[in-house]
Amino acid sequence: MIEVKNLKKSFENEKEEFHAVNGVSFSVEKGEIFGIIGLSGAGKSTLVRCINRLEEPNEGEVLIDGVDILKLSKEELLKERKEIGMIFQSFNLFMQKTVAENISFPLEISKVPKTEIEKRVDELLEFIDLKEKKYSYPAELSGGQKQRVAIARAIATNPKVLLSDEGTSALDPANTESILSLFKKIVTQYKMTIIMITHQMEVAKDICDRIAVMDSGKIIEENTTEELFRNPKNKITRSFIKNLQEDAIEEKLIAEKFKGSVYRLGYGESTYQAPILSRCMKNYDVELSIISGNVNTIGQSSVGHLNIEITGDEAEKEKAIDYLKENGVTVEEIK
Numbered sequence: 001m002i003e004v005k006n007l008k009k010s011f012e013n014e015k016e017e018f019h020a021v022n023g024v025s026f027s028v029e030k031g032e033i034f035g036i037i038g039l040s041g042a043g044k045s046t047l048v049r050c051i052n053r054l055e056e057p058n059e060g061e062v063l064i065d066g067v068d069i070l071k072l073s074k075e076e077l078l079k080e081r082k083e084i085g086m087i088f089q090s091f092n093l094f095m096q097k098t099v100a101e102n103i104s105f106p107l108e109i110s111k112v113p114k115t116e117i118e119k120r121v122d123e124l125l126e127f128i129d130l131k132e133k134k135y136s137y138p139a140e141l142s143g144g145q146k147q148r149v150a151i152a153r154a155i156a157t158n159p160k161v162l163l164s165d166e167g168t169s170a171l172d173p174a175n176t177e178s179i180l181s182l183f184k185k186i187v188t189q190y191k192m193t194i195i196m197i198t199h200q201m202e203v204a205k206d207i208c209d210r211i212a213v214m215d216s217g218k219i220i221e222e223n224t225t226e227e228l229f230r231n232p233k234n235k236i237t238r239s240f241i242k243n244l245q246e247d248a249i250e251e252k253l254i255a256e257k258f259k260g261s262v263y264r265l266g267y268g269e270s271t272y273q274a275p276i277l278s279r280c281m282k283n284y285d286v287e288l289s290i291i292s293g294n295v296n297t298i299g300q301s302s303v304g305h306l307n308i309e310i311t312g313d314e315a316e317k318e319k320a321i322d323y324l325k326e327n328g329v330t331v332e333e334i335k
């Protein structure tokens with residue numbers, strides 16, 4: 001389990017202190033894939049770099065299975081670092097080394113015996129499905145293949161956690177997909193924990209168990225992926241969710257166009273298939289007009305929202321809204 005507590009990192013910018021990470025706390029269970037999403041400059045890279053101390057934080061705690069990484073001496077840190085693998089957008093492979101040598105590198109640092117290294121490299125090449133490239137150089141590989149090698153190198157020492165900083169951002173959709181399925185395989189087969197940074201919600205939504213949204217050095221919203229899609233609270237979160245960018249404009253238009261009260265209904269798998277709206281109209285003396293909506297598929301479930309106008313007597317409207325809420329629909333008044 002990884003616990004980050006009140007982590008802070010600031011930089012001196014022209015005599016001013018700039019808080020790149022400003023009191024971040026979260027925890028990730030073993031075997032979980034935790035996404036951190038945010039706009040450029042939100043502090044995501046600084047945050048992950050503080051987790052493995054590529055950057056020295058000013059304050060806070062980073063506990064990996066109870067061991068505070070920030071309290072370790074340089075020597076102790078060298079040992080503990082093998083518990084934290086990291087991959088980058090730019091792959092960061094050694095260009096002068098072969099694929100096998102790249103993957104061997106962290107094992108050599110950890111003083112693993114040579115025969116064991118050979119065995120482990122072959123096992124990892126099999127795992128990333130790149131056996132035939134064992135003696136190739138990075139320049140001879142595609143972007144997706146380079147990232148697979150970088151992943152093999154990052155997990156070579158069997159770390160407890162894999163940090164990915166925009167690990168798929170330089171890749172096309174097909175390669176992104178293959179890296180994401182490799183992440184899933186790492187979690188199921190090796191029981192590792194993954195913390196992945198991205199600015200693309202499409203990437204996070206299919207794979208992350210939970211997502212935290214970061215802005216100006218802080219986590220502004222955190223939830224299970226399903227719940228975040230069902231009921232995003234923050235404007236920035238909404239703008240990250242596909243189609244919701246248009247919604248912001250749409251919500252304004254709605255406010256101008258519709259005379260009655262307009263609500264945003266959030267629904268999940270259990271409510272998605274039930275005829276809740278028609279029952280609501282039958283049971284209460286209200287009229288419902290659907291204005292717009294969308295559905296996203298998160299793993300096995302469908303979640304989404306509907307913008308509807310409700311007209312009718314105030315008391316009936318309230319009863320109708322309570323009925324929706326009782327049936328698991330979240331209801332938020334837009335106007």
Ligand SMILES: Nc1ncnc2c1ncn2[C@@H]1O[C@H](COP(=O)(O)OP(=O)(O)OP(=O)(O)O)[C@@H](O)[C@H]1O
Nearest residue numbers: 011012020038039040041042043044045046047199
């Ligand atoms: N070494 C540094 N010195 C000064 N300022 C820095 C340093 N590293 C990062 N920053 C600043 O901290 C802020 C957060 O940067 P960071 O790289 O963590 O953002 P990010 O969320 O990863 O952005 P992106 O999505 O573009 O990668 C930025 O404003 C950046 O300019």
Ligand SMILES: [Mg+2]
Nearest residue numbers: 044045046165
């Ligand atoms: Mg970054």
